[in-house]
Amino acid sequence: MNQKNNACQQKLMITRDTMEVIQGKWRIPIILALTFGNKRFGEIQRDIVDISPKMLSQELKALEENKIITRTLYDSMPVTVEYSLTPLGKSMKKMMDEILNWGTTFRKEIVGK
Numbered sequence: 001m002n003q004k005n006n007a008c009q010q011k012l013m014i015t016r017d018t019m020e021v022i023q024g025k026w027r028i029p030i031i032l033a034l035t036f037g038n039k040r041f042g043e044i045q046r047d048i049v050d051i052s053p054k055m056l057s058q059e060l061k062a063l064e065e066n067k068i069i070t071r072t073l074y075d076s077m078p079v080t081v082e083y084s085l086t087p088l089g090k091s092m093k094k095m096m097d098e099i100l101n102w103g104t105t106f107r108k109e110i111v112g113k
Contacts, residue, residue, distance in 0.1 A: 030056070034083060034084060034085045037084075040080065044060075067086055
C-alpha cells in the first residue's frame, strides 16, 4: 500500500471517530447550548425545544462518556445537576463556528432564510 493510501485511510479513521462522537440530530445542538455556559437539564431542554427528556438524557450520557461534557452534582435540596463543556468539548469551538458559518450559507442558498 502506498503512502497516499495510508494517509487517506488514517484520515478516514479519524473522521469516523469524530462522527461517532458528534453524530445524530441532538449532540451538536447540546454542545452549542453549552457553549453559552453551564446549564441544568431543564435549561438545555428549554434551549432545544424538540428534544424529549429521554433523548436528552441519553445524549448527555453519551457526550459525558466521550469526555465532551461533564456532569456536576451539587449537594443541595433538591440535588442540583449541572452540565458543562470539558476542555476537550471547548476545543470544538472552531469546528462549531465552521458548522454555524456553513449552516448560515446553506440557509441562504437552499432554504432562502
